[in-house]
Amino acid sequence: MKIVIVGGGKVGRTLSEQLAREKHDIVLIDNSREVVSELSAELDIMVMYGNGASMHTLQAAEVGSSDLMIAVTPMDELNFMCCVIARKLGCPNTIARIRDPEYHEQLYFLREELGLSMTVNPEWTTATEINRLLQVPGFLKRDSFAKGRVEIVEIVVQPDSPLCGMRLPDMHRHLKVRVLVCAVERGNSVSIPDGSFTMQAGDKIYVTAPTGDLGELLRGLGIRSRKAKDVLLIGGSRIAQALSSMLIRSGARVKIIESSPERAAKLAELLPEATIINADGTNQTLLNTENISQMDAVITLTNIDEENLIISMYANWLGVPQVITKINRLEYTDVFRDKGVDCVISPKQLCAQSIVRYVRSMQNLSGSSVITMHHLVNNQVEALEFLVTDSTLNVGKTLSEIRLKPNILIASITRMGRVIIPGGSDTIEKGDTLIIVTASDRVILDLNDIFELDG
Amino acid sequence: MNYRIITRIIGRILCVEAAFMLPALVLSLCLHERGAALSLLVTIAACAVIGVLLALVKPKREGFYARDGFVTVGLAWIVVSLFGAMPFFLSREIPNFMDAVFETVSGFTTTGASILTDVEALSSGLLYWRSFTHWLGGMGVLVFVLAIGPITSGEGGNAMYLLRAESPGPQVSKLVPRMRRTAMILYAIYIVMTVLEAVLLLCGGMPLFDAVTTAFGTAGTGGFSIRATSLADYSSYCQTVTAIFMVLFGVNFSIYYLLLIGQFRRVFKSEELRAYLAIIVAAVLIIALDILHSYQSFGRALHEAFFQVASIITTTGFATADFNAWPELSRMLLVLLMIIGACAGSTGGGIKVSRFLLLIKSGKRSLAQTLRPNSVKLIHMDGEIVEDPTVSGVRSYLVLYCLIAGISLIVVSLDNFSFDTNVSAVMACLNNIGPGLDAVGPTANYASFSLLSKLVLTVNMLLGRLELYPIIILFSPSAWKK
Numbered sequence: 001m002k003i004v005i006v007g008g009g010k011v012g013r014t015l016s017e018q019l020a021r022e023k024h025d026i027v028l029i030d031n032s033r034e035v036v037s038e039l040s041a042e043l044d045i046m047v048m049y050g051n052g053a054s055m056h057t058l059q060a061a062e063v064g065s066s067d068l069m070i071a072v073t074p075m076d077e078l079n080f081m082c083c084v085i086a087r088k089l090g091c092p093n094t095i096a097r098i099r100d101p102e103y104h105e106q107l108y109f110l111r112e113e114l115g116l117s118m119t120v121n122p123e124w125t126t127a128t129e130i131n132r133l134l135q136v137p138g139f140l141k142r143d144s145f146a147k148g149r150v151e152i153v154e155i156v157v158q159p160d161s162p163l164c165g166m167r168l169p170d171m172h173r174h175l176k177v178r179v180l181v182c183a184v185e186r187g188n189s190v191s192i193p194d195g196s197f198t199m200q201a202g203d204k205i206y207v208t209a210p211t212g213d214l215g216e217l218l219r220g221l222g223i224r225s226r227k228a229k230d231v232l233l234i235g236g237s238r239i240a241q242a243l244s245s246m247l248i249r250s251g252a253r254v255k256i257i258e259s260s261p262e263r264a265a266k267l268a269e270l271l272p273e274a275t276i277i278n279a280d281g282t283n284q285t286l287l288n289t290e291n292i293s294q295m296d297a298v299i300t301l302t303n304i305d306e307e308n309l310i311i312s313m314y315a316n317w318l319g320v321p322q323v324i325t326k327i328n329r330l331e332y333t334d335v336f337r338d339k340g341v342d343c344v345i346s347p348k349q350l351c352a353q354s355i356v357r358y359v360r361s362m363q364n365l366s367g368s369s370v371i372t373m374h375h376l377v378n379n380q381v382e383a384l385e386f387l388v389t390d391s392t393l394n395v396g397k398t399l400s401e402i403r404l405k406p407n408i409l410i411a412s413i414t415r416m417g418r419v420i421i422p423g424g425s426d427t428i429e430k431g432d433t434l435i436i437v438t439a440s441d442r443v444i445l446d447l448n449d450i451f452e453l454d455g
Numbered sequence: 456m457n458y459r460i461i462t463r464i465i466g467r468i469l470c471v472e473a474a475f476m477l478p479a480l481v482l483s484l485c486l487h488e489r490g491a492a493l494s495l496l497v498t499i500a501a502c503a504v505i506g507v508l509l510a511l512v513k514p515k516r517e518g519f520y521a522r523d524g525f526v527t528v529g530l531a532w533i534v535v536s537l538f539g540a541m542p543f544f545l546s547r548e549i550p551n552f553m554d555a556v557f558e559t560v561s562g563f564t565t566t567g568a569s570i571l572t573d574v575e576a577l578s579s580g581l582l583y584w585r586s587f588t589h590w591l592g593g594m595g596v597l598v599f600v601l602a603i604g605p606i607t608s609g610e611g612g613n614a615m616y617l618l619r620a621e622s623p624g625p626q627v628s629k630l631v632p633r634m635r636r637t638a639m640i641l642y643a644i645y646i647v648m649t650v651l652e653a654v655l656l657l658c659g660g661m662p663l664f665d666a667v668t669t670a671f672g673t674a675g676t677g678g679f680s681i682r683a684t685s686l687a688d689y690s691s692y693c694q695t696v697t698a699i700f701m702v703l704f705g706v707n708f709s710i711y712y713l714l715l716i717g718q719f720r721r722v723f724k725s726e727e728l729r730a731y732l733a734i735i736v737a738a739v740l741i742i743a744l745d746i747l748h749s750y751q752s753f754g755r756a757l758h759e760a761f762f763q764v765a766s767i768i769t770t771t772g773f774a775t776a777d778f779n780a781w782p783e784l785s786r787m788l789l790v791l792l793m794i795i796g797a798c799a800g801s802t803g804g805g806i807k808v809s810r811f812l813l814l815i816k817s818g819k820r821s822l823a824q825t826l827r828p829n830s831v832k833l834i835h836m837d838g839e840i841v842e843d844p845t846v847s848g849v850r851s852y853l854v855l856y857c858l859i860a861g862i863s864l865i866v867v868s869l870d871n872f873s874f875d876t877n878v879s880a881v882m883a884c885l886n887n888i889g890p891g892l893d894a895v896g897p898t899a900n901y902a903s904f905s906l907l908s909k910l911v912l913t914v915n916m917l918l919g920r921l922e923l924y925p926i927i928i929l930f931s932p933s934a935w936k937k
Contacts, residue, residue: 020632020633023633025631025632025633026632027632033842037842040615041521041615041616041619042615043615044615044632044633044634045632045633046629046631046632
């Protein structure tokens with residue numbers, strides 16, 4: 001597909017990288033010459049210098065013959081304009097990033113009237129994601145599929161967990177629910193495990209389970225499942241603002257520490273039910289004064305990655321049950337995972353992911369298109385949801401008969417609303433939704449790509 | 456430095472080289488040229504075996520950056536040349552290995568300088584391979600691998616650095632977003648034009664073998680001919696066709712792509728193209744008038760002038776007349792054309808017309824700034840702003856170029872040839888033209904140079920074709936440091 005991206009910032013760059021890897025033709029427009037020369041050297045895309053809202057630039061980028069335009073500049077209004085002009089020039093699909101919560105209310109109107117296919121709001125998406133994690137603590141990450149019926153959750157195998165030393169096939173006997181471990185991260189390497197795999201302390205396992213069974217899963221693992229009641233947010237950003245509203249609505253007690261007096265005042269005005277503290281969140285004495293060790297959850301949301309990491313490590317050290325860290329630069333997250341900072345959220349990645357998912361769904365290749373797509377284990381593993389159609393091979397065969405390419409796993413089958421965690425005797429039928437887990441260096445665009453070709 | 460990926464790429468290139476030698480082998484077999492066939496067979500086997508072994512190396516990490524790109528290009532060309540020289544050496548048709556390497560490098564770098572005293576004594580298979588190296592080296596060995604080779608996930612990024620390192624010109628831009636498709640389009644245009652020329656030459660009565668090898672030599676702007684008299688003995692029609700195609704191959708290939716997609720206005724806006732054509736017209740007229748007294752008619756003089764100007768400015772090196780015997784004005788003009796060279800993004804050599812334009816513009820700007828110190832002037836090319844790093848890059852290139860030329864001149868002068876010979880030999884090799892003046896004129900050859908001079912000139916040829924940096928990096932210790 002031909003895609004034009006306006007804005008070479010963090011999101012623009014991540015998007016270009018990901019979409020170029022999936023073999024799309026990308027043209028990136030940015031109005032900074034340094035960004036243009038830097039990105040044209042690094043990525044296999046065409047980079048243009050110019051103003052994305054100017055017709056001249058867009059025409060030079062051949063927007064009229066492109067399939068999709070994505071506007072992710074720092075300015076909402078510019079994003080709007082880019083999309084509107086692109087539409088008028090003939091581009092059928094447009095995506096705009098809108099951050100300002102004020103525009104959020106009129107989003108529906110904007111989409112309809114301006115013809116936007118999709119809007120992304122990274123802050124909102126991040127807040128929603130954090131909220132979901134807070135609803136069911138015990139999991140580091142949750143990704144849902146099959147319209148919310150199946151989830152892949154990330155769990156750390158603690159030293160005192162019953163899973164230590166257990167082999168995968170024995171899991172079923174110990175836990176009351178049927179689950180599948182679809183990926184494991186041990187140290188720095190990620191693998192898709194087979195039946196002989198034995199879990200060890202420190203492993204991060206990715207478990208597929210029906211959503212309804214998650215509570216049971218936690219109980220079976222001996223993890224106390226308690227919704228977070230007292231939540232401490234460090235940094236009064238837009239994410240904090242959106243998150244607080246969600247949390248307050250679900251009955252939690254929210255405390256926000258914000259260092260800027262003006263922003264603190266604004267928050268106090270917008271969130272009357274939250275406790276706003278105007279102080280420096282990196283100050284240990286202050287954190288102790290505010291009873292950080294007794295919080296159910298601490299979320300670090302300042303604009304500086306390093307501060308977020310330090311505060312999170314402190315909270316972990318104190319034994320706070322759930323610690324979530326916001327990080328912009330993901331390159332160093334692996335380093336910190338060992339230190340206990342393992343629940344990490346990246347707004348730009350979530351934003352890029354939701355856009356890439358949309359792009360994938362636009363590609364209707366022979367009917368077996370991707371319905372949902374999530375990245376696990378810091379982008380090293382992908383979980384994809386596909387629909388089994390007439391053109392799918394191996395329909396009706398059992399899983400033990402089907403040969404899959406290496407490092408691919410069928411993690412779950414949903415048939416007529418029922419979730420099946422598959423074993424060797426289960427079959428795939430037309431109309432099923434399959435969740436496939438694979439290592440990310442392989443791009444799977446069609447369900448038939450997973451099958452090993454015979455002969 | 457990612458040695459494993461570099462090794463793997465070089466392995467692939469060797470396999471490609473082996474495949475391309477096959478037609479030569481088939482030709483030799485059909486013509487019962489035992490010695491040539493055997494040496495070709497051995498070389499193909501060696502390239503294939505070593506190539507496959509190297510290509511199987513699995514990379515441990517994916518990082519591949521600018522430095523890796525340059526080193527890959529430099530090493531690849533040296534390796535390809537060394538292996539490509541083997542058929543000549545093994546069959547004893549060129550008994551001295553340095554001579555064989557000189558001839559092969561001259562082929563791949565599309566120089567066209569020859570150490571052969573008797574071209575026509577070579578077997579047909581080897582003559583074919585000799586001309587074919589022009590074709591392969593013209594558009595680029597690595598570009599070919601990029602266009603047709605299998606791609607693994609990491610190589611999208613690698614491709615950019617490789618293309619940049621091998622492609623000539625101050626700024627390398629892509630035709631389409633994906634590098635691989637850009638490479639494929641370039642090669643498609645290249646192949647079509649080559650075939651077109653061969654067909655037109657055939658129509659002019661040229662034998663098939665001659666037409667094909669001449670087309671190869673023109674496409675790569677190389678200049679190897681299978682005749683001792685270069686193109687002097689062919690009909691005027693064939694000479695004119697060749698001349699026109701030489702000019703065409705000296706044009707930036709992006710222009711052809713723009714023509715294909717219908718963007719004629721951008722074609723007219725190309726200052727480099729306009730300058731290139733203007734220089735050709737001016738030079739042809741001046742030389743034609745200068746040599747008028749040697750020829751029967753103005754038409755004849757024009758024909759000879761046009762052919763030589765086209766041949767020299769595109770750094771091809773075919774000759775229809777002994778321009779060494781022409782008056783001084785014409786000779787000097789030709790030497791100047793040698794240095795200027797063809798357009799960037801073409802198969803021609805030299806410093807490139809666009810670099811010259813940038814230098815002139817930069818000079819004008821410096822003058823204006825000396826007169827008015829606080830004035831701010833930006834350099835424009837084809838309507839777009841050229842940034843300062845690019846301009847200073849061109850200046851540095853020129854300085855480096857002069858340094859290399861100077862050093863080469865000193866070493867070559869050890870052989871005690873005339874000033875004209877030394878200067879034109881270095882210029883002809885560094886700019887990948889082939890024939891020079893005096894002892895290395897169009898009717899002579901490079902055989903009488905010493906081993907050292909031949910080595911220096913070989914390195915010059917590589918430096919010129921790869922535009923200095925890839926080869927220099929190989930010899931610079933800081934490139935190999937962690």
